[in-house]
Amino acid sequence: MNLKEFVQKWIVKNFPLKILAFIIAIILWFVVMHVDNYIVTKTIRGIPVETINGEAIEETGNLYAIIDGDTVDIIVKGERAIVDELTADDFVATADLSKLSLTNTAQISVKTKAAKKGEGLSITYLNEFVSLSIEPMEESNVSISIYPEGEVMDGFALGNMVATPNLVTVTGPKSLIDKIDTVRAVVSVQNKSESFESKAELVCLDSSGNAMTSKQLKLSSDTVDVSVSVYPEKTVKVNVSTIGIVADGYSLGEITYNPDTVVIAGDAETLAKIDSIDIDNISVSGLDDDFETNVDVADYLPEDVILADDDNKEIAIKIDITKIVQKVINVTTNDITLKNTDPKMEYRVVIPSTYKLTVSATEDKMKDIAADDLNLFLDVKDLGVGNHEVVIGYDISDDYTVSMNSGATVIVKAGEEESGE
Numbered sequence: 001m002n003l004k005e006f007v008q009k010w011i012v013k014n015f016p017l018k019i020l021a022f023i024i025a026i027i028l029w030f031v032v033m034h035v036d037n038y039i040v041t042k043t044i045r046g047i048p049v050e051t052i053n054g055e056a057i058e059e060t061g062n063l064y065a066i067i068d069g070d071t072v073d074i075i076v077k078g079e080r081a082i083v084d085e086l087t088a089d090d091f092v093a094t095a096d097l098s099k100l101s102l103t104n105t106a107q108i109s110v111k112t113k114a115a116k117k118g119e120g121l122s123i124t125y126l127n128e129f130v131s132l133s134i135e136p137m138e139e140s141n142v143s144i145s146i147y148p149e150g151e152v153m154d155g156f157a158l159g160n161m162v163a164t165p166n167l168v169t170v171t172g173p174k175s176l177i178d179k180i181d182t183v184r185a186v187v188s189v190q191n192k193s194e195s196f197e198s199k200a201e202l203v204c205l206d207s208s209g210n211a212m213t214s215k216q217l218k219l220s221s222d223t224v225d226v227s228v229s230v231y232p233e234k235t236v237k238v239n240v241s242t243i244g245i246v247a248d249g250y251s252l253g254e255i256t257y258n259p260d261t262v263v264i265a266g267d268a269e270t271l272a273k274i275d276s277i278d279i280d281n282i283s284v285s286g287l288d289d290d291f292e293t294n295v296d297v298a299d300y301l302p303e304d305v306i307l308a309d310d311d312n313k314e315i316a317i318k319i320d321i322t323k324i325v326q327k328v329i330n331v332t333t334n335d336i337t338l339k340n341t342d343p344k345m346e347y348r349v350v351i352p353s354t355y356k357l358t359v360s361a362t363e364d365k366m367k368d369i370a371a372d373d374l375n376l377f378l379d380v381k382d383l384g385v386g387n388h389e390v391v392i393g394y395d396i397s398d399d400y401t402v403s404m405n406s407g408a409t410v411i412v413k414a415g416e417e418e419s420g421e
Helices: 005-012 015-036
Strands: 038-051 062-068 071-079 092-094 105-112 122-125 129-149 156-164 167-173 181-189 194-205 225-244 251-258 261-265 276-283 291-295 314-330 337-339 345-350 356-362 377-379 385-390 401-404 407-412
Touching: 005 181, 038 105, 062 167, 071 105, 071 194, 071 314, 105 122, 105 337, 129 194, 129 225, 167 377, 225 314, 251 345, 276 291, 276 314
Parallel strands: 038 092, 129 181, 225 276, 337 377
Antiparallel strands: 038 071, 062 129, 071 122, 092 105, 105 129, 129 167, 156 225, 181 194, 194 225, 225 261, 251 314, 291 314, 314 356, 345 407, 356 401, 385 407
16 A cells, blocks of 8 residues: 555545544543542641741740640642642641730741642641740759669669769740759660769650650750769678567567568679678567568668669568467476486485476477476585585576476485495
């Protein structure tokens, strides 16, 4: 097919219809493109508002704090292709504080960061103003608290942390000054095994522990020097003892306590001299019943020694107080032995036929106690011929107290060999 035939068949033939089809195609393309990019609206919330020209207020000797309007919410209207992609990050919001109203409010202005994204957009403000409180400048001296971040090396404990200076002057509006709970310096102690010094940044915190980032708060220094002590640890025993006397008729029983060891920390030379922590002032004066108490072991630590484990800072102590009971025991001469006898002498023990003694002890110790258990004896060493009053002795543990009305009479005579001369 030559060129003439091609033009006749594909271009000239039905030419009006071809032109009409072309026009319709253009119209359809325009309609499709228009429908796909129709006008939509979108709500965008939480755009941060930047205040500018705040020095206009400060030059009057006053400071300001934002009461409301630190963020702005808007409704944007425009072509869908643009609006659908917009977020709060695409906008910048400002409030010019040099143009305050009589009610201490400033108009918020919102623009897109990129001019192209703002083409054809309509912006409606859901909140239009920043509200301020205008206050005289105040100063407050606030103590610095040091917060350790991380953990020291195993076998070591964190000691004193000292900030120099330990106070910082904070300047700002009273409403903000009043919200400051503390000024914190954060120091990393991760894997430390010896004392060190560091410089830490200061941050104002409110009562909830949130950082206060207002530009209206100014510190006399943004950083502070911190000295941190790191000590070796040592595990030592805990000893508990009492003072005073329990009530009459009662006895001091077992003393139990937990924990019975604690972990302390200090310089190596000091720790080498410490083998135990002695809690030696628990009073039992006048007690007639079991007694329990908790003591803070830190109160008993030597100077320059700290408790390494705060979980065991309290020692729980239990002291048993037991009622003393008495038992009367009948004694015969058969229950009494003689000590230090002279083979050249003869001995005869005389006691009343109803001789009794009284044993005092706690109830648990008193079970089945008999005269044989007392190991009663008479010491006849160096007794010559004649009648002698001798105190009856006994050999039993200190858990028992023995009392008797009188001693025994020991009659000593010369032996048979000596009497036959």
